[in-house]
Amino acid sequence: MSRQPLILISAGGTGGGVYPALTIAEGLRRAAPETHLHFVGSVGGMEERLVPREQFAGYHAVQGGPLVGVSLPRRIVSLLKILWGVIQSYLLALRLRPTALVITGGWATFPPAVGCWLRGVPIVIYLPDIEPARVIRVISRVARLVLTPVPESAAFFRAGTPLKAVGYPLREKLSRATRADGIAYFQLDPALKTLLVWGGSRGAQRINEALGAILPELLREPVQVIHLSGEFDWETVKARREKLPAELQGRYRVFPYLKEEMGLALAAADLTVSRAGASCLGEYPHFGLPAILIPLAFAWRYQQVNADYLATRGAAVRLDDERLSEELLPLIRGLLGDPARLEAMSKACAVLSSGDAAARIASEVLAISGANQK
Numbered sequence: 123m124s125r126q127p128l129i130l131i132s133a134g135g136t137g138g139g140v141y142p143a144l145t146i147a148e149g150l151r152r153a154a155p156e157t158h159l160h161f162v163g164s165v166g167g168m169e170e171r172l173v174p175r176e177q178f179a180g181y182h183a184v185q186g187g188p189l190v191g192v193s194l195p196r197r198i199v200s201l202l203k204i205l206w207g208v209i210q211s212y213l214l215a216l217r218l219r220p221t222a223l224v225i226t227g228g229w230a231t232f233p234p235a236v237g238c239w240l241r242g243v244p245i246v247i248y249l250p251d252i253e254p255a256r257v258i259r260v261i262s263r264v265a266r267l268v269l270t271p272v273p274e275s276a277a278f279f280r281a282g283t284p285l286k287a288v289g290y291p292l293r294e295k296l297s298r299a300t301r302a303d304g305i306a307y308f309q310l311d312p313a314l315k316t317l318l319v320w321g322g323s324r325g326a327q328r329i330n331e332a333l334g335a336i337l338p339e340l341l342r343e344p345v346q347v348i349h350l351s352g353e354f355d356w357e358t359v360k361a362r363r364e365k366l367p368a369e370l371q372g373r374y375r376v377f378p379y380l381k382e383e384m385g386l387a388l389a390a391a392d393l394t395v396s397r398a399g400a401s402c403l404g405e406y407p408h409f410g411l412p413a414i415l416i417p418l419a420f421a422w423r424y425q426q427v428n429a430d431y432l433a434t435r436g437a438a439v440r441l442d443d444e445r446l447s448e449e450l451l452p453l454i455r456g457l458l459g460d461p462a463r464l465e466a467m468s469k470a471c472a473v474l475s476s477g478d479a480a481a482r483i484a485s486e487v488l489a490i491s492g493a494n495q496k
Contacts, residue, residue, distance in 0.1 A: 134230025211237025289476020290404025
């Protein structure tokens with residue numbers, strides 16, 4: 123006898139994994155409102171404050187920890203936590219009897235993946251970045267299906283891996299944002315160019331420092347800035363704004379972070395300076411937003427691969443950390459002062475938009491989930 127699908131969704135570590143997971147959940151709710159969705163995160167992870175509990179039938183936190191880029195004692199502790207997390211996940215799967223598990227990568231998703239695999243639950247991976255990290259490479263060996271943002275991701279998986287390119291899923295509210303609404307919300311001057319500077323869900327200290335060094339000179343150009351500092355640097359950035367001359371403060375909007383309003387910032391911007399996390403593959407093409415991408419140097423290669431994907435297609439310019447302080451200001455000036463080049467980058471970016479990827483992902487997940495119903 124068939125039963126309603128019960129799908130586990132697991133993500134954690136950074137917003138780059140959590141937000142696509144939440145968007146996939148949106149797509150599943152639209153496609154099959156009767157589906158029961160449960161979220162599985164890590165104990166103490168940032169997903170505990172990012173995931174809206176009311177949108178899921180249950181929220182579960184299991185133990186886990188990083189194994190790469192940490193000291194030997196930390197790895198030992200992580201291994202013990204992962205073992206316990208696998209047991210927790212196995213017992214959760216035993217109790218809930220899920221029809222599928224969807225993961226978006228990161229060490230937080232490893233215990234749920236192993237626990238569900240041991241219970242015979244089909245696993246669907248959605249890879250937000252072009253290149254998979256180590257956890258995804260491992261789990262892909264037992265996954266029923268791996269969904270990727272672009273066809274080029276196939277080069278990073280072993281032959282025979284079940285792959286399908288579906289695009290990057292956008293949050294519904296974000297995708298509906300318009301330039302006019304963004305200008306109104308941030309009280310921007312429509313006669314000036316708008317620069318959006320941000321560093322991802324946790325901020326980026328190097329970008330904040332580089333912007334701070336050029337800010338007085340930059341704001342004397344016909345430009346206004348929306349700056350998302352991240353919570354770590356928020357007090358420093360806020361104090362820097364207060365030291366600016368009064369006539370420049372009005373053209374410098376600063377926030378620690380934006381959630382629901384992020385779409386408005388993207389829609390209002392003429393150019394963005396940011397890291398090259400997964401969201402740049404979907405959000406920038408949707409808005410046709412040219413970018414200066416600064417790959418995080420300590421993020422394996424995945425941000426470099428993301429940046430190069432957009433840069434080689436004329437949608438962005440890659441700027442590495444070591445050249446940031448010398449080249450950021452002239453690069454911003456050069457792009458904002460060249461409307462023809464900026465327009466060409468915008469068109470090249472918009473061509474890469476993937477449409478309603480969330481609906482495509484939901485369809486694939488539901489097909490696999492339905493195949494396991496009993």
